[in-house]
Amino acid sequence: MQFHLNGFRTDDPMIEPAAEGAPRVDMPEAVDVLIVGSGPAGLVLAAQLSQFPSITTRIVERRSGPLLMGQADGVACRTVEMFNAFGLSERLLREAYWVNETAFWRPDANDRGTIRRTGRVQDTESGLSEFPHVIVNQARVQEYLLDLMRRSAQRLEPDYDLEFVDLKRDDTDEYPVHVTLRRTDEARRGEQVSVRARYVVGCDGARSPVRTAIGQTLNGDAANHAWGVMDALAVTDFPDIRLKVALQSASKGNLLIIPREGGYLVRFYVDLGEVTPENRDTIKQTKVERIIETAQRILHPYSLDVKEVAWFSVYEVGQRLTARFDDAVAADGTSREPRVFIAGDACHTHSAKAGQGMNVSMQDGFNLGWKLGAVLQGRSDASLLRTYSDERQPVAQELIDFDKEWSAMMAAPPKDPEHPEAGGVDPAELQAYFVRAGRYTAGVATRYRPGALTGESTHQSLASGFTIGTRFHSSPVVRIADAKPMHLGHAARADGRWRLYAFSDASGVALEALCEHLAKSPESILRLTTPDNADADSVFDLRAVLQKPHREVQLEDLHASLLPRKGRYGLIDYEKAFTSDASTDIFDERGIDRERGALVVVRPDQYVAHVLPLDAFAELNAFLRPAFRTVSL
Secondary structure, three states: OOOOOOOOOOOOOOOOOOOOOOOOOOOOOEEEEEEEOOOHHHHHHHHHHOOOOOOOEEEEEOOOOOOOOOOOOEEOHHHHHHHHHOOOHHHHHHHOEEEOEEEEEEEEOOEEEEEEEEEEEEOOOOOOOOOOEEEOOHHHHHHHHHHHHHHOOOOOOOEEOEEEEEEEEOOOOOOOEEEEEEEOOHHHOOOEEEEEEEEEEEOOOOOOHHHHHOOOOOEEEEEEEEEEEEEEEEEEOOOOOOOEEEEEOOOOOEEEEEEOOOOOEEEEEEEEEEOOOOOHHHHHOOOHHHHHHHHHHHOOOOOEEEEEEEEEEEEEEEEEEOOOOEOOEOOOOOEOOOOEEEOHHHOEEOOOOOOOHHHHHHHHHHHHHHHHHHHHOOOOOHHHHHHHHHHHHHHHHHHHHHHHHHHHHHHOOEOOOOOHHHOOEOHHHHHHHHHHOHHHHOOOOOOOOOEOOEOOOOOHHHEOOOOOOOEOOOOEEEEOOOOEEEEHHHHOOOOOOEEEEEEOOOOOHHHHHHHHHHHHOOOOHHHHHOOOOOOOOOOEEEEEEEOOOHHHOOHHHOOHHHOOEEOOOOEEOOOOEEEEOOOOOHHHHOOEOOOOOEEEEEOOOOEEEEEEOOOOHHHHHHHHHHHOOOOOO
8 A cells, every 4th residue: 555645654554634614423414425324335425535535424223333243244245345445454354254165965865865065166267267156254344444434534323313214305405405314322312313415325124214205115925935044153063064055855845054254153045945924924924943943954965053143133035126226217207307316225225146136235324425525526518427327237137137046046955866747956956056146246247338337349349358347457567666576556546536557569669659649649538637836647547467577677668647746845756657468467367358459447346347449549539538527737
């Protein structure tokens, strides 16, 4: 990480200097962004907005304090990539359980009353991400984000004991969303608080009152299948208890085992059978003793002695989705500027089987956060915010379609070879589907369609491994100035900036011309969008990857735009230029045209926006200028 830019510091560099007026104790009369709900979506959004000291952000939560025990636990590879941009991945990886392999168990062909292992596969496809799929309690994930917010210049903390009541829009007001809140603490229970906001984001769960206030509804059906889930400390002779396990029994139900962090705790998803109108209430009242007994029967002939249950619940699988994630369509059907948004479970719900709920919710917050930051900082027009629902709603629909299929397979009994007419799922098919679906469970299947922030694939062949619309797939490089081996993607922070990764052509002439254009041309997107008093990389962070070995590159031969002067002293930033790693050539690994090179444009949320030739100055401008307000030169 970089610090000391504006003067020598002796304090913890992970703690930003406090912004003027921070921390703010009382709820202001007006705020830029009011976030309702401090779940995963709300905290990622708040964490992103906390990186912009000039934006007034508040987050309200009806509970009296932070979450102590969460239901979600799976953290996808893509989410770890995002956490790395926030500087949180090392802490997460140190504490979490790493899901390395998944085992599959089904009825023994010789004795269908017992079970046997029939497969064991790598959990995440090799090369899919430099980070693993991990398990850590949702409350701990949220604590990482809360800690980041506390260390930000805003010193942002949620306002607890405040619940959302209602909102109204008055577009004649500079702060057009008028929100009524109600205190839930014992001393002031029922007292109402009014606040005006430029924008409101409902991250308040599946029963979201913010969603109701903007006239959106969750549409979809429950799968009419119940599962019991428990986190337990247990003694067992089941040999795969520290692996992720998908287990099908012949007649006693199915079981999903997820080891938890700490080496001893295990989560069990226990099949409780079909739900009918007649038994729904009974199943909802299922005691933990029945969940334990069912798990013991499914695991036969292995024993399971549960010593302690840390948490348990019973739920029906359900996948539901709203038509929009904002209020851009008024009640009378007219279009308007979106001012209220919903994220996470407020606009889409999933089963727990695919481990997508928390992960997709956090990606909602990441997508919206940088866009709100760009609009409120005056870098982009408010029309940018329309892309949030346009991008995230189709992603949620695609994941729900996958989740329905995966959940149905997990709930189905195994097919009996001697009685195929009885139906069910072939256990081999279940294992094969798990392998095929690896990109979904890793969180890297999202691909944004061509649009305002995603270019066409005209020049995709220049960098085939950086697929337009997908997340930027990092690869090892060596930083030239200090010979540090690192991942190229890890140079980017969650700071709202766009990235321009310029991969050099064979001669280096096109790279030099690009740098010269960006630094000096009146049509340079950098010059058109960067204020005079700001660092050259404050809007677009230009970085270059050369083809020569790092010891053959002379630092003084780099273009000045790759050694920018920054801060109040004009200090030189030496961290903009890289070469391929000796063992892993990024040009080969990501399919970059060695002769022509490539310019890879990456959004602040780490998604590839475009791939262009190094000399495509007009195309670069035509693509980016609509998303930005230009400054006077």
